[in-house]
Amino acid sequence: ILNVEQSPQSLHVQEGDSTNFTCSFPSSNFYALHWYRWETAKSPEALFVMTLNGDEKKKGRISATLNTKEGYSYLYIKGSQPEDSATYLCAFNFGNEKLTFGTGTRLTIIP
Amino acid sequence: DGGITQSPKYLFRKEGQNVTLSCEQNLNHDAMYWYRQDPGQGLRLIYYSQIVNDFQKGDIAEGYSVSREKKESFPLTVTSAQKNPTAFYLCASRAPGSYNEQFFGPGTRLTVL
Numbered sequence: 629i630l631n632v633e634q635s636p637q638s639l640h641v642q643e644g645d646s647t648n649f650t651c652s653f654p655s656s657n658f659y660a661l662h663w664y665r666w667e668t669a670k671s672p673e674a675l676f677v678m679t680l681n682g683d684e685k686k687k688g689r690i691s692a693t694l695n696t697k698e699g700y701s702y703l704y705i706k707g708s709q710p711e712d713s714a715t716y717l718c719a720f721n722f723g724n725e726k727l728t729f730g731t732g733t734r735l736t737i738i739p
Numbered sequence: 740d741g742g743i744t745q746s747p748k749y750l751f752r753k754e755g756q757n758v759t760l761s762c763e764q765n766l767n768h769d770a771m772y773w774y775r776q777d778p779g780q781g782l783r784l785i786y787y788s789q790i791v792n793d794f795q796k797g798d799i800a801e802g803y804s805v806s807r808e809k810k811e812s813f814p815l816t817v818t819s820a821q822k823n824p825t826a827f828y829l830c831a832s833r834a835p836g837s838y839n840e841q842f843f844g845p846g847t848r849l850t851v852l
Contacts, residue, residue, distance in 0.1 A: 660838035
């Protein structure tokens with residue numbers, strides 16, 4: 629079983645501050661890395677699919693980078709808002725039909 | 740509206756009883772998945788199906804069974820053989836040609852008393 633690790637496990641951030649967290653994955657046999665946002669009482673929602681080393685993706689105040697050679701991806705949130713409170717999951721795919729998920733980073737924005 | 744529905748949202752069962760969790764999708768996706776989430780752990784794959792009438796075991800299939808008789812439906816049965824069935828269960832389907840991007844239902848929380 630592959631190991632996908634996320635850190636930190638949880639994070640409290642003041643509204644308006646920026647933050648980032650990490651997803652580490654096996655650097656061999658890389659195919660794709662997914663980021664999901666999972667708000668309480670809702671379904672996990674896809675944020676980004678990262679496929680190329682050096683990829684940088686952006687959606688509003690949220691962006692992600694990818695380093696496949698060293699096996700990590702960062703998710704950044706600029707100017708945190710209360711609606712950013714959620715668990716952020718990353719999932720690794722090495723080219724088959726399965727995703728391997730990390731344990732998630734639970735982000736709480738303090739008003 | 741296209742999406743994935745899971746029912747019920749909360750389910751309570753007595754120990755020793757089998758229980759079936761429903762998952763339906765109208766996204767026309769071929770592949771469907773069942774995951775389990777426990778506190779402090781990532782989503783773990785129970786079973787998946789890439790096409791109607793075919794399914795494969797995931798990482799934690801023991802004590803579970805599935806069927807895939809229709810493209811839209813992928814029910815999961817939690818049997819009495821599952822030693823620790825209380826958990827949150829998520830169903831997903833996969834868009835074709837999307838690097839395995841998956842779309843999730845809202846989940847069912849199963850509590851076995």
